[in-house]
Amino acid sequence: MGETLLDKVWRAHTVKMLPSGQTQLFIGLHLVHEVTSPQAFQMLREAGLKVRLPERTFATIDHIVPTASQMRPFGDRLAEEMTVHLIRNCQEFDIRLFDLNSGRQGIVHVIGPELGLTQPGMTIACGDSHTSTHGALGALAFGIGTSQVRDVLATQCLAMAKPKLRQIRVEGRLARGVYAKDVILSIIQRLGVKGGVGYAYEYAGSTIEAMSMEERLTICNMSIEGGARAGYINPDATTFAYLKGRPFAPQGEAFNRAVAWWRSMATEPGATFDDIVTMDGRSVQPVVTWGINPGQSLGVGDRIPNPAEAPETDRAAWTEALTFMDFRPGRPIAGTRINVAFIGSCTNARLSDLRAAAEVARGRKVAGGVRALVVPGSQAVAAAAEAEGLHMIFREAGFEWRKAGCSLCLGMNEDKLKGREICASSSNRNFKGRQGSPTGRTLLMSPAMVAAAAITGEVSDVRELLR
Amino acid sequence: MSPFRRRIVGRGIPLPGNDIDTDRIIPARFLKSVTFEGLEQHVFADDRLQAPDHPFNEDRYQGASILVVGQNFGCGSSREHAPEALRRWGIRGIVGESFAEIFLGNCTALGIPCMSMDVEDSDWLMEAVTENPEKQIVLDVEKEEVIFDERAMPATIAHREQLLTGTWNATRVLLEAGDAIERVARGLPYLSEY
Numbered sequence: 095m096g097e098t099l100l101d102k103v104w105r106a107h108t109v110k111m112l113p114s115g116q117t118q119l120f121i122g123l124h125l126v127h128e129v130t131s132p133q134a135f136q137m138l139r140e141a142g143l144k145v146r147l148p149e150r151t152f153a154t155i156d157h158i159v160p161t162a163s164q165m166r167p168f169g170d171r172l173a174e175e176m177t178v179h180l181i182r183n184c185q186e187f188d189i190r191l192f193d194l195n196s197g198r199q200g201i202v203h204v205i206g207p208e209l210g211l212t213q214p215g216m217t218i219a220c221g222d223s224h225t226s227t228h229g230a231l232g233a234l235a236f237g238i239g240t241s242q243v244r245d246v247l248a249t250q251c252l253a254m255a256k257p258k259l260r261q262i263r264v265e266g267r268l269a270r271g272v273y274a275k276d277v278i279l280s281i282i283q284r285l286g287v288k289g290g291v292g293y294a295y296e297y298a299g300s301t302i303e304a305m306s307m308e309e310r311l312t313i314c315n316m317s318i319e320g321g322a323r324a325g326y327i328n329p330d331a332t333t334f335a336y337l338k339g340r341p342f343a344p345q346g347e348a349f350n351r352a353v354a355w356w357r358s359m360a361t362e363p364g365a366t367f368d369d370i371v372t373m374d375g376r377s378v379q380p381v382v383t384w385g386i387n388p389g390q391s392l393g394v395g396d397r398i399p400n401p402a403e404a405p406e407t408d409r410a411a412w413t414e415a416l417t418f419m420d421f422r423p424g425r426p427i428a429g430t431r432i433n434v435a436f437i438g439s440c441t442n443a444r445l446s447d448l449r450a451a452a453e454v455a456r457g458r459k460v461a462g463g464v465r466a467l468v469v470p471g472s473q474a475v476a477a478a479a480e481a482e483g484l485h486m487i488f489r490e491a492g493f494e495w496r497k498a499g500c501s502l503c504l505g506m507n508e509d510k511l512k513g514r515e516i517c518a519s520s521s522n523r524n525f526k527g528r529q530g531s532p533t534g535r536t537l538l539m540s541p542a543m544v545a546a547a548a549i550t551g552e553v554s555d556v557r558e559l560l561r
Numbered sequence: 562m563s564p565f566r567r568r569i570v571g572r573g574i575p576l577p578g579n580d581i582d583t584d585r586i587i588p589a590r591f592l593k594s595v596t597f598e599g600l601e602q603h604v605f606a607d608d609r610l611q612a613p614d615h616p617f618n619e620d621r622y623q624g625a626s627i628l629v630v631g632q633n634f635g636c637g638s639s640r641e642h643a644p645e646a647l648r649r650w651g652i653r654g655i656v657g658e659s660f661a662e663i664f665l666g667n668c669t670a671l672g673i674p675c676m677s678m679d680v681e682d683s684d685w686l687m688e689a690v691t692e693n694p695e696k697q698i699v700l701d702v703e704k705e706e707v708i709f710d711e712r713a714m715p716a717t718i719a720h721r722e723q724l725l726t727g728t729w730n731a732t733r734v735l736l737e738a739g740d741a742i743e744r745v746a747r748g749l750p751y752l753s754e755y
Binding site: 248 | 734
């Protein structure tokens with residue numbers, strides 16, 4: 095019987111079984127940022143502990159950095175204080191930091207793959223729920239809390255129960271104007287925001303296999319929005335080609351040896367899963383969320399649902415969502431006026447995302463009254479985009495071209511919604527208050543759909559602008 | 562507090578609704594700090610502002626220590642600030658239908674038991690606690706049951722062993738492996754061969 099990647103990675107990293115029944119799992123790569131780590135470093139100090147393998151931990155600064163100007167000291171005193179703490183902690187504990195002056199700073203889940211730190215067959219942890227992103231390269235990657243950040247710093251291990259495994263097979267070619275974001279939102283819509291609790295997701299099938307590495311990163315990024323702590327895609331030629339030549343990837347002859355091992359870690363034919371779900375990629379539409387969690391979504395051509403028609407267990411939640419959004423059941427989602435357009439976040443701020451949005455924005459103008467932001471996921475993404483002139487396309491259209499950071503995905507920096515503004519957003523969460531205004535409203539969609547909404551001033555089918 | 566979590570007894574505070582995410586438990590702007598201090602003041606800050614009758618605003622639930630929730634409580638962001646805010650407000654145990662995985666692990670790491678019950682018992686408890694906020698809830702971690710108003714309900718609890726034995730600080734447990742950690746590291750091609 096064939097083994098899965100989950101089985102093989104789990105076994106290779108097992109230190110021992112713990113009395114609790116959990117596995118002591120070695121963590122091959124630990125990523126750190128400024129928000130969830132200062133308390134963990136302090137706990138280490140108080141316990142008199144060192145970082146076990148400082149060369150396997152890397153840090154960057156992303157959540158709280160301003161994206162308009164990144165001159166230090168930051169205008170926001172608290173953001174500056176958190177930055178100073180991160181720098182000091184990295185110095186004290188001998189951890190490599192990709193700081194603002196490194197040319198390599200960016201959203202932690204953008205820079206890990208981009209630098210070649212993220213590799214197939216690894217276990218990866220970071221104090222951030224979107225760590226699932228790194229699974230796109232065939233790694234097993236988990237989001238963890240601050241106490242677990244302490245555990246990894248002190249022991250390079252986590253105490254974890256092995257998850258069940260669900261394979262999600264998506265088959266067929268995506269239509270033009272349909273992107274990885276639409277696929278993952280469709281998966282979450284179908285399986286629900288808690289459907290993945292207790293599972294890791296293995297994404298497979300011809301739609302997934304045909305995707306570029308950046309598209310795969312978008313898919314795995316949102317595993318956690320479906321309740322799955324980890325999601326991965328088996329490593330293949332696309333993965334190896336992506337990694338070749340990256341700064342932290344093996345070089346020369348070592349790269350070939352690495353490929354042999356990476357290939358050996360993939361799920362084998364005949365492997366069994368705890369569950370298998372199949373989806374038709376050809377029928378996926380451009381998706382927009384209408385509610386307050388990422389599972390509350392519909393096709394851009396659909397009408398806002400009526401709670402009276404909801405499954406009984408969802409009725410109260412639908413009503414709450416519609417009340418918060420101030421949306422009327424039965425109205426088409428297309429045509430909903432927006433105030434803000436945000437292209438960015440660990441889900442969709444890579445070069446291919448910016449290209450897709452620029453294709454829509456080229457030669458057009460942002461609608462009057464709409465504030466539109468493009469925030470590259472890293473300094474490297476920004477440089478690559480500027481090298482091919484994407485920043486000029488955006489600027490000429492009336493978008494602001496910002497510096498790398500988490501920005502408007504979450505209200506921890508200067509980029510925030512105001513009041514009841516509606517934001518067309520390429521980010522990952524439409525939770526109440528997520529974008530920094532307690533009453534602000536978020537519509538999740540692909541970067542190209544955000545660009546379309548920015549141009550027309552309302553939720554629009556990007557396929558009509560691509561004609 | 563005892564170094565073990567065998568039995569938690571206290572008044573309840575009901576929080577109806579499913580899929581309540583950690584951004585709601587503690588909005589991100591309150592994470593701008595290098596400590597967890599003061600988080601209790603901001604627990605459910607935005608929800609409380611928008612709903613004056615939010616349970617955390619109501620006098621009759623002040624001093625409660627057991628939070629009663631619905632399905633998938635604590636989904637979304639991995640911020641441990643969420644259970645820290647609840648703990649600092651006074652919450653010592655949580656009972657409901659189900660929990661998001663990272664949140665549940667974070668609660669265990671702080672010694673806060675999260676107990677899951679079937680939908681029928683969970684709905685009953687939510688209503689009963691709302692009607693009788695002065696009565697005590699018993700979370701019996703050892704016997705895996707929840708007792709309220711003389712009704713005992715079976716409950717499951719993740720990480721029961723760690724809570725009963727007082728070993729929820731995993732760092733201490735993981736350090737016991739000693740050199741075995743480096744042995745595993747040496748066996749990994751990406752750390753030893755390239």
